[in-house]
Amino acid sequence: EAAVTQSPRSKVAVTGGKVTLSCHQTNNHDYMYWYRQDTGHGLRLIHYSYVADSTEKGDIPDGYKASRPSQENFSLILELASLSQTAVYFCASSEHQYEQYFGPGTRLTVL
């Protein structure tokens, strides 16, 4: 069974602070993704990566950085958290052009 884990599961941050969300997969997948979901909406792609030490911009990358130090790990970094970044963040992994497997999500509240 595919396994994607995220930490923390929830976090409260202050405006202007730095936030790091972590994702770990044991699927041996090359592709990893970060999405955000706003209340009452679908998910939107922030960043993705298809190989370690390389990241690519998704549809809404502004205000976010990503890091892929290894095949298994993919982090999302908010250098200066803002109120508008309050959302639920999902990580996913996949083989290229195959089914994506999602983690449980991280609920981020920026105050």
Added chain:
Amino acid sequence: GMPVEQNPPALSLYEGADSGLRCNFSTTMKSVQWFQQNHRGRLITLFYLAQGTKENGRLKSTFNSKERYSTLHIKDAQLEDSGTYFCAAEYAQGLTFGLGTRVSVFP
């Protein structure tokens, strides 16, 4: 317009009823995934389709890439089918999600 248009936005069903959800795509998609999001927010993958039709118990999904649509059919609805259903289509990078269909099943 939206690259992935999902209908209806909401659906109310009685237990035992059958119903369907549909996603239309503005352009040709490589594949589609259907998810159920439960009350805890967890995304549960229902189907992944590159083409054709798949069935799993009371659920059935079809993807027609040429005609640019996908459907999800719920048969004999049960209370545990309540939740928000999303379709998501694969473009060149990542998935593009529809806005979801909130399904409520009543006894």
